[in-house]
Amino acid sequence: MRRIIIPLCLALGACVPNTASEMPSRAATHEESAMPAMKMFGSPQPMPPARSNRDIERDFLELAFQLESGRTLPYLSRFDGPITIRVTGSPPPTLMPDLNRVVNRLRTEAGIDVMAVRGGDANITVEAVSRSDIRRHLPQAACFVVPNISSLAEYSKARHTRATNWSLLTERQRLAVFLPNDASPQEVRDCLHEELAQAIGPLNDLYRLPDSVFNDDNVHTVLTGFDMLILRAYYAPELRSGMTRAQVAARLPGILSRLNPIGDTIAPRNSTSTPRAWVRAIQTALGPGARPPERREAALEALQIAQAVGWQDHRLAFSHFALGRLSQSTDPDFAHDQFLIADRIYRQSPGTDLHRAYTASQLAAYAISEGRGNDALKLVEPHLAVAKSHENAALLATLMMLQAEALDQVGRVTEAHAVRLDSLGWARYGFGADWAVRAKLREITMLNPIRGSDG
Structure with a gap:
């Protein structure tokens, strides 16, 4: 199982007129001083799933008894007893x-007996390696x-053997998760959540799930309330x-009924x-x-x-x-229309607040490119x-x-400066290296037709 490289929608630079045609590796920013400290999130705020247990039963069975390829799995496999996790390689x-x-x-929300250990053998080894090492395999x-x-x-030697065949497993004892150590902190964390969830629980991904990391659209990047319910059920004492x-x-x-009345x-x-x-x-369209x-x-x-199926x-x-x-x-105008249609459908679909936030970023970029700062603010602020x-x-x-x-466009310059500075701490976690943060900041700055014409 693997997290597919599908960049969702944070590349804004080509979406509107009056933008730079290429993104430089290093660019001037509003803040020439050292970057502020990286920000990280506090207490998690997962929302419980708001759907029928009948639907969740079907989701559980397809997640647990199929692979992403569509191949069926004959048996439920999970860890029996406490689960230990260690980190090796060169972790960031x-x-x-x-x-x-x-x-x-996982311990508090999913009720799983799992713990991180510092040395010795472990049930799950998280090895931090380079992206080139991962893509070589x-x-x-x-x-x-x-x-x-x-x-x-060890994987290099055991690849394509019975040892690495998920369909032959009836009980999990030893697994390895391979994460990039030269990606942004958020990408490393996103990989950790998805691959650890599959190392412990279901192996499949389902595009029909709107509120789950068990979905290759990569909209959700940390374990959700739905995911924790699935994992709690996966380790229910009634199963083995x-x-x-x-x-x-x-x-x-x-x-x-017991876990989610x-x-x-x-x-x-x-x-x-x-x-x-x-x-x-979709994988051809958005993948590498x-x-x-x-x-x-x-x-x-x-x-x-999608239209033929009637979704x-x-x-x-x-x-x-x-x-x-x-x-x-x-065709930026056509693209804008597609984002408007997507937002209208998301608005009528439950559990898609995060999807709408992604769409809002595209629509706001378009508004800024046309000098409609107030419209951009209305699009961004709710999300x-x-x-x-x-x-x-x-x-x-x-x-x-x-x-x-957008605040700059409507003359609220002091507020704009404060918001832009505050964004940098989050950007350091989300995009990683300082040059990547500066590049993203310049990319968005160049959406403004006045700044864009100034070069």
Whole structure:
């Protein structure tokens, strides 16, 4: 299992007229002094799932008994007994604090007996290696998890053998998670959450889930309330390793009634499954490897599939969003229309506040490029709290930088300076190196037609 490299929507530079055509590796900023301290999030604020237990039963079974390829798994596999996690390799400074934080959440929210250890053997080894090392093994992966090994060197020898075959597992004892040590703190944390969740729990991802890291759209980047419920159910005492799907299905309604009683009072939505053709189209459109015309053609195909299936949920909106992303440089007005359509669909779909925050960043960028600062403020400000509550520092910093530029446009210069300075601490966590923060700041500054014309 692996976190696919799908950059969602933080690249704003090509989306509107009057912007720089290329992003320099280093750029002048409003703040020439040293960057402020990196900001990190405080107490988590997960929202409990607001959906029917009938729907969650189906989600659980598809997450637990299928791989992302669609291949079925014959047995439930999990750890029996306490789970230990150790870190090896060359971890960045933020990894251990983020690991301790997610371990504490797994213990308190999911009720899993898990702990981080400093030395010796462990059930799960988190090895921090370079991105080039990861891509040497899996070119399209940002990070990944493998059973029955403890190091990348061991994986090199065991790859394509029975030892690393998930479908042969009936009980988990030893796994390795490989994370990049030269990515931004947020990307490292995002990989940690997704791969650790799959190392401990379900192995599948489902695009139909609007509120989960078990979804390759990469909208949610930290474990949600839904995810914690799934993991709590996965380790319910009524279940055990080696159970078949039918055995788990027989016990699951009682488990969910006990863990999520409100879910018994909500009517099911019965969302349809996601065709593999749509998944392939989205991965071609937003993943690595394809040329720009191929990406846009794939986005058009994804939208056509979504419309033919008859979706009215976040997957239809995401199809419009992807098409907007890939039309920004060639037809910004068409791209703007796609973002408007996506936002309208998201607004009617439950559990999509974070999706709307991403869309708002694109619409606000367009408004700033047209000198409509007040409109940009109305677009951005409702979503700042959403980005923060979902612990997305890159999105939060982007929204704040857009807010600062809009404030400048309407003459609120002092406020703009304060917001822009405040954004930098979040940007250091979200984007990493100082040059990347400065590049993002300049990119958004250049959206302003006055600044853009000044060069």
